[in-house]
Amino acid sequence: MGRKPCCEKVGLKKGLWTAEEDRKLVNFMLNHGKCCWRAVPELAGLLRCGKSCRLRWTNYLRPDLRRGLLSDAEEKLVIDLHSQLGNRWSKIASHLPGRTDNEIKNLWNTYIKKKLRKIGTDPLTHMPIIPSANEQTHQQPKQQRRHGDAWSNGDQKAEEATSKYCCEVDEAPEAEEKSAVSTSDRAPDIADASLSSCPEFCTDEVPIIQPHEILIPCGSSSSSSSSSSSCSSTGSSAKAGPIEPASFMELPESTYLWGVDDLTVWFSIHGEELWKHDLF
DNA sequence: AACGCAGGCAACCGCCAAGTC
DNA sequence: AGACTTGGCGGTTGCCTGCGT
Numbered sequence: 001m002g003r004k005p006c007c008e009k010v011g012l013k014k015g016l017w018t019a020e021e022d023r024k025l026v027n028f029m030l031n032h033g034k035c036c037w038r039a040v041p042e043l044a045g046l047l048r049c050g051k052s053c054r055l056r057w058t059n060y061l062r063p064d065l066r067r068g069l070l071s072d073a074e075e076k077l078v079i080d081l082h083s084q085l086g087n088r089w090s091k092i093a094s095h096l097p098g099r100t101d102n103e104i105k106n107l108w109n110t111y112i113k114k115k116l117r118k119i120g121t122d123p124l125t126h127m128p129i130i131p132s133a134n135e136q137t138h139q140q141p142k143q144q145r146r147h148g149d150a151w152s153n154g155d156q157k158a159e160e161a162t163s164k165y166c167c168e169v170d171e172a173p174e175a176e177e178k179s180a181v182s183t184s185d186r187a188p189d190i191a192d193a194s195l196s197s198c199p200e201f202c203t204d205e206v207p208i209i210q211p212h213e214i215l216i217p218c219g220s221s222s223s224s225s226s227s228s229s230s231c232s233s234t235g236s237s238a239k240a241g242p243i244e245p246a247s248f249m250e251l252p253e254s255t256y257l258w259g260v261d262d263l264t265v266w267f268s269i270h271g272e273e274l275w276k277h278d279l280f
Numbered sequence: 281a282a283c284g285c286a287g288g289c290a291a292c293c294g295c296c297a298a299g300t301c
Numbered sequence: 302a303g304a305c306t307t308g309g310c311g312g313t314t315g316c317c318t319g320c321g322t
Contacts, residue, residue: 016290016316037308054308055291090310101310102290110288 013047017056021046025053026061059102066098070107078104078112083126 013021028044037050046053059065070078074096081092089101089108096104113123120128 014292038306051293051308052291058309059290087311105311106289 011047012041012049012052014052017048017060021048022056022061025057029057029061055102059100062100064098065100067103070096070099074099075112078108079116079126082108082123 017025024044024046025040028040032043037054040046040050040053041048044053048056077095078092081095085091087105089105093099093101093104108123116123116126122128
C-alpha cells in the first residue's frame with residue numbers, strides 16, 4: 001500500500017550524534033517530556049527524523065539508563081531469558097532495568113554469544129555443543145559474514161576452550177569467566193534477586209521500570225537487586241531508612257551534556273520524588 | 281611507527297502491530 | 302472496514318578503536 005517514510009529524509013542529518021544535538025534533545029525531553037516523536041525534531045531544533053531522536057533518547061540519553069558491563073547476575077538473566085524468549089531483545093531488556101534492547105542485543109552478539117560458545121553451549125539452542133558434530137560441519141550463519149565474531153576468529157579460541165570445558169560444561173566455566181571479564185567496572189547486581197529472591201518471577205509480568213521509579217531508595221546496595229522494580233513500584237513503601245546516595249540514584253551518563261538549567265529542570269521533574277522520600 | 285585487521289557499539293533500515301480517522 | 306500514522310522491534314551496517322604484526 002505504499003508506506004510513507006517516517007519523515008522527510010531530504011536534508012536530515014544522519015550518523016553519529018553530536019554533543020550539541022544530544023543537548024538539544026535532552027533539553028527538549030526534560031522540558032516537555034515524551035510526546036509525538038515525529039514532532040520532536042522540529043520542536044527541539046534538530047535536523048533528525050523522529051525515529052532517530054527516539055532511538056537516541058531510549059538507547060543513550062534516557063535518564064534511567066545504566067551502562068557498562070552486565071553484572072554476573074544480569075548476564076545470567078539475559079542468558080536465561082534468551083533461552084526462553086529467543087531474540088526478543090526488548091522483552092529481555094524489560095527485565096533488566098536501565099538496560100536497552102539495543103545494548104543487550106549488542107552485548108549478546110559480541111560478548112555473551114562468544115562466551116557461551118567458549119563454555120560449550122550453543123548460543124542458539126542453549127544446548128551443550130557436541131564438538132565432533134560442530135567443529136567440522138558448523139556452517140556460518142549469514143550474519144557472520146562480516147566479522148565472524150564468535151564463530152570465526154574468536155570461535156577458534158573458543159573451540160580450544162571448549163575442548164577444555166566440554167566435559168564439565170555446567171560448572172567449570174565459572175572461575176574462568178571471572179577472569180575473562182573485567183570485574184572492575186561492574187554494575188550492581190540488580191538482577192540477583194530477580195532470580196534468587198523472587199521465586200514467583202515471571203518474565204511476562206515484570207513491569208518496565210519508569211525513570212521516576214529508579215529514584216526511589218531501596219536500602220543498601222547489596223540488596224539492590226529487587227529494588228529497582230519491586231521496591232519502587234510500591235511507591236509508598238519507599239520510605240526507606242537512611243541510605244547511601246549511590247544506592248538510590250545515579251544520574252545518567254548523559255548528564256555530561258546537561259547544563260545547569262537542564263539539571264535544574266531534571267530535578268524539578270524528579271526532585272519531588274527525592275523530597276518525598278526524605279532524600280534531601 | 282605504520283599498517284591492517286577484528287571487535288565493539290551506535291545508529292540506520294525495513295517490517296510489523298496497534299491506534300486513529 | 303480499510304487506509305493511514307505512529308511507535309516499536311529485530312536485523313544489519315558502518316565507523317571507531319585497540320591490538321597484533
